[in-house]
Amino acid sequence: MTDVAEKLATPTDLKSNDIKDVGDGLNRLLADSYALYLKTKNFHWHVSGPHFRDYHLLFDEQAAAILGTTDAIAERVRKTGGTTLRSIGDVSRRQTISDNDKDYVSAADMLAELRDDNLAMVESLRELKDIADEARDHATSAVIDEWIDAAEERAWFLFEAAQKG
Structure with missing residues (x-):
């Protein structure tokens, strides 16, 4: 019987120990993406108040964007x-x-909570980029730049939406 790991073995020129660190970081990012997605949807479903429509739509847009990255992370x-x-x-x-x-x-x-979570994700992404760079995983490093930009934009929109006046 063939070993399961053998069936899933994907050829790569990257060193296995280095890429394991990248994979662990990506899986942590994926878990955080699902956690942030669900929290954002939770807030979308439960927001109330004078800016209901704006926040309801903002949270839905952000949740969709977060969910949209999950397949790329896993792949x-x-x-x-x-x-x-x-x-x-x-x-x-x-x-x-x-x-x-x-x-x-x-x-x-x-x-405030979603802003802080997105900023925490930015910090994690920067750390993961360093790990990917160290492993010479240029493809992962490059796509992380896009994910950083998207998380920074979400944090910025959340910050601006919270401003008074």
């Missing part, structure tokens, strides 16, 4: 020979973005 793991997330439990073991299970969160607190 980077696979292209370099790794395996990726398999379950909600796997997500919960790897995520660094905290869940929010509160019954009520004010719109202002939603904006």
Whole structure:
């Protein structure tokens, strides 16, 4: 019987120890993406107040953008020979973005929490870029730049939406 790892082996010229670090970082990013996606959708479903429509649409747009990156993240793991997330439990073991299970969160607190989570994701992405650069995984490093820009933009929109006046 053929070993499962052998069936999933993807040819790569990258060193296995280095690429394992990249894969671990990408899987953590993927878990955080799902956690942030679900939190953003949670806030989309539960926002209320005078700016309901604006925030409802903003959260929905941001959730869609976050979800839109998940396949690319997982495929980077696979292209370099790794395996990726398999379950909600796997997500919960790897995520660094905290869940929010509160019954009520004010719109202002939603904006601030999502802004901070996106900025935390930017920080994690910068660390992952250093790991990818060290591993000479140029493709991962390049796409991380796009993900950083997208997370910075989300944080910026959330910050601006929270301004008074």
